[in-house]
Amino acid sequence: MMGILAALVTVLAWGTWLAPSQNVPLRRQEIRTFYVATANLIVALAVALWRGSWELDAGAFWWPFAGGLVWAVSGLCAFTATANLGIAKAFGIWAPLNIVVSLVAGRVIFGEFAHPSRTQLTVLVLAVLLIVAGVVLIVAAKPGAEQQSGTRSVPRGLLGALGAGVLWGLYFVPVELAGVSPWAGALPLAIGIFAGSTVLLLLTRHGPRLAAAQDYLRVTGTGVLWSVGNFGMLMLVDAWGAGRGYTVSQLSLVVNALVGIYWLKEPAPRTRGALLTLGGCALATIGGVVIGALKS
Template sequence: MGIILAVLTAVCWGSIVLVSQKLGGNSYSQTLGMTIGALVFSIVTYFIVHPHINSLVFIVGIVSGMFWVVGQRFQFASVDHLGVSKIVPLSTGMQLFGTSLFGVLVFHEWKTSTEIIVGIIAIVIIILGAVFTSVKDQANDESGSEQTSKGFLILILSTAGYVGYVVIVRWFNVGGWEAILPQALGMFIGGLLLTFSGKPFNKFAIRNILTGLLWSTGNIALLLSLPKIGVATSFSLSQTGIIISTLGGIFILKEKKSKKQVGFIIAGCLFIIIGGVMLGFTKS
């Protein structure tokens, strides 16, 4: 069941950036719209499930939600610099590396020598995949070195936010149903703080409520899978949906790429997915 939940997350989250780009708006309105959608989803869910929320769950959920806002806000911003097809696989690879590192060093999820060997090989494959997706074609690359560097720096901030969002709920063993409302409150508060200067209250924020509902469906699936199959496995499998957004960026959003870049990006996505699946086998 845990594997199925993680795959559901992959499908939902793999569509988010692509859907948000089609809905329009800048990173401010996209982020705020998502947090509103997530808050609406969590309120409805709360009155259906009636989970018990104590002070620890409330605080951890709020902090986790704020970490997520940092991750999502800066991922949207990095897409503006480098495009969906480049940012999504890079972001995925970095998140897989970060969450796996915490899963191993902090939560000790790799216990046998076989798990450690397979896990290390998987991480190497993921890193290789991330490198492939970032290959440039000098004759067809419109992003300058300054813009590329800025995009990568923003992406590092995004990765730190995403990793913190996942790890903190696992650290305190907060359950999925209990966390969803406090998380959404943290997301909404953090979204207001991070986007207020960009005047996000417009029609695009309303449109992007849809992406918030999409994200929330994937989020609850991930939170429910964490205690079943662990951080490294659940988060790794959840990220295999990159193929949806990456290929969508190339073929639906029509991002300009040479044949060489398309080949490397597809190969990089496959490497990251293979690495993610391999990490799934490290669960004891």
């Protein structure tokens, strides 16, 4: 029962976390990253206080902290992607790339899949091809006229999605190298995310002020949802194991695509772009689930 509850929390939170702040007017995406990091740090502090998990030596602290710095840059890339491509397309590109990059990192750094069987190798190649096909469909889903107006830039969005795909597939590596549990690494990771996001904001020479009072609630709501999904994932891993837990979390891609198309109209429902995006997300999700099942 706890595993099912954790799965629902993870999929719903990570499937919707970008939506609250998607249409908040921002001078720079670094501002959104800063507020997301702040909200995540507050949630992480509350969870650490509740669990009493404060004791970490310096070595165990700095590795997750470094992972947080990587996450901060990843978050900026992701927000740049969603601002220029829309949530459904951006998430549909970076999420499957996260899986591929994490798989490569697991093989190169941690020696996973050292001696795969012929069947495993065949299934793995087919799964990667599904992911690539899904991403190609999503990229081919050109935005409508309303999305091409204003300051949106498809090349900038694609670069942001690729950056998020690579870096969010790697930020866990320092946490793994620290040799601590995800629960123990959650707080120093959150501190690193906050520190990195603060530096990124300071480099822009823009203050964190937003246009309207409700905008503060919306951008921090994005951070709270991501943090809730993160801790839901930790509970899911505790209940079902890392492989199954990671597999189930990929269903958030489907939720995210539905939110982007049917709530935010990016791209608008019943358009060619929407159909291609949904089809691409479906293929990429199947590929990700297969890889997650193999990793377990």
